[in-house]
Amino acid sequence: MRAMNNLKIIQSGAAQVASPAAKQSVPKRKTPRDFERKFSDNPQEAARLRAEALSSAFMRIPNFKVEAARDLLDLGFRQIYQLAGRAPDSLYEELCALRPETPPERRSHLRLAVYVAETPEPDRARLHPAAWL
Secondary structure: OOOHHHOEEEEOOEEEEOOHHHOOOOOOOOOHHHHHHHHOOOHHHHHHHHHHHHOOHHHHOOOOOHHHHHHHHHOOOOOHHHHOOOOHHHHHHHHHHHOOOOOOOHHHHHHHHHHHHHOOOOOHHHOOHHHHO
């Protein structure tokens, strides 16, 4: 039964051969290795960068991605309050100039970070990047 992928599948009396290309692709979960490839070719340096991002003040923002925290650190921000008064779209443009492969979804994380920096009592419904798409 282990080799089901290579066996013939019988459906409604007709035999069809299952091919690996016919399988639906399942999106891969991001791993620390993906982080390493994105930010550094050196595994030790990538681990240091990830640890720095994980221990940053930005990780106190609910539902905030490590990659977004790393991006803000690379832009020169160290504390959440430093984002107050900044335009999230201009931060995104700066980030794209620094790292052209930045995904468009990162803009919602930047909007969330600026909202948290400017709002003393943030609304719980708005503390998720999906609220800022």
